[in-house]
Amino acid sequence: MPEIHRLPLPTPFPVGPVNTYVLPERPVTLVDPGPVWDPAREALLAGLAHLGLALKDIDLIVITHPHIDHYGLANEVAAASGAVVAAHPDAAPRLAVGLAGMTREGRGVLEELLTLAGAPETFGEDLLGQWTQAAAFAHPVRVDRFLLDGEILEGGGVRWTAVHTPGHSPGSVCLYEPAGGRLVSGDHLLFHITSNAIIEFEVPRDRAPAGGPAERLRSLEIYIGALRRLETLDVSEVLPGHGEPFGGHREVITGRLGHYETRKAEVLAALDGLGPSPAFRLAEALFPDEAGAMGRFLALSEILGHLDLLETEGRVVRQRDGRAELYRSV
Numbered sequence: 001m002p003e004i005h006r007l008p009l010p011t012p013f014p015v016g017p018v019n020t021y022v023l024p025e026r027p028v029t030l031v032d033p034g035p036v037w038d039p040a041r042e043a044l045l046a047g048l049a050h051l052g053l054a055l056k057d058i059d060l061i062v063i064t065h066p067h068i069d070h071y072g073l074a075n076e077v078a079a080a081s082g083a084v085v086a087a088h089p090d091a092a093p094r095l096a097v098g099l100a101g102m103t104r105e106g107r108g109v110l111e112e113l114l115t116l117a118g119a120p121e122t123f124g125e126d127l128l129g130q131w132t133q134a135a136a137f138a139h140p141v142r143v144d145r146f147l148l149d150g151e152i153l154e155g156g157g158v159r160w161t162a163v164h165t166p167g168h169s170p171g172s173v174c175l176y177e178p179a180g181g182r183l184v185s186g187d188h189l190l191f192h193i194t195s196n197a198i199i200e201f202e203v204p205r206d207r208a209p210a211g212g213p214a215e216r217l218r219s220l221e222i223y224i225g226a227l228r229r230l231e232t233l234d235v236s237e238v239l240p241g242h243g244e245p246f247g248g249h250r251e252v253i254t255g256r257l258g259h260y261e262t263r264k265a266e267v268l269a270a271l272d273g274l275g276p277s278p279a280f281r282l283a284e285a286l287f288p289d290e291a292g293a294m295g296r297f298l299a300l301s302e303i304l305g306h307l308d309l310l311e312t313e314g315r316v317v318r319q320r321d322g323r324a325e326l327y328r329s330v
């Protein structure tokens with residue numbers, strides 16, 4: 001089987017190192033080149049050199065999803081090599097504007113969402129401030145080739161099938177090698193980390209309901225749907241975006257699905273203790289140790305995802321209370 005080399009690159013983020021994958025056979029392929037950060041860039045160049053490669057040798061860059069720890073350096077690598085940049089079409093608009101542009105465009109929707117969730121007045125500002133700082137770790141990049149679901153991609157001597165796996169991000173895509181059973185999973189399936197189905201506040205314009213407030217995507221429900229699709233694939237080895245490669249993907253998925261059941265029970269128990277509550281209050285109650293705006297936002301995202309599941313199951317209802325929405329168990 002054609003070789004795939006994993007280069008764990010350091011990042012300045014709490015998640016720790018991000019995996020870049022190098023496929024040295026033609027077309028020489030790089031999956032997720034890592035963030036714009038000197039230690040990451042140095043590790044990437046050293047890893048390539050160890051394989052007898054330089055940036056100029058890269059023919060194809062695949063971006064599994066538009067998060068800065070994964071795509072930051074893509075534009076730099078493409079400029080140095082002339083490589084084709086491939087990603088899912090839903091990733092392309094945010095890759096084109098970068099994180100700073102995305103927060104500008106999505107600001108109104110984000111603020112509306114935070115108000116509904118009962119977040120404190122200043123929270124949106126804090127969060128956008130943190131995002132604006134983080135924007136420096138990635139440069140916007142243009143996508144040359146769209147990886148639609150089912151698309152065949154020749155990369156690194158492997159015939160890949162693109163699998164669209166939205167949820168962690170709408171533009172997430174996995175690369176699946178039917179012949180060898182390898183799956184490059186991005187952040188869709190990780191071994192040690194439960195991927196956060198992050199709230200989408202930037203609803204693509206063509207999908208926002210005309211005139212009305214933009215509906216947020218029910219990211220966790222979308223994520224679970226995409227997780228179940230992976231269960232149907234025959235996979236021998238998962239090459240994740242963070243951590244070591246692993247097998248037994250079905251067991252990992254079963255474990256994840258069980259984890260959602262546990263979390264739903266925790267959310268219901270918290271609701272019973274607190275009485276009707278906005279999502280933000282529940283997030284603070286269940287994740288009291290999250291101090292920074294980003295951590296609190298991810299906690300909110302986690303809670304909203306589970307509230308969506310519970311609402312779909314008819315176990316909680318939502319009602320408007322002033323500008324916020326309260327959830328109560330039924």
Ligand SMILES: [Zn+2]
Nearest residue numbers: 067069187241
């Ligand atoms: Zn990541």
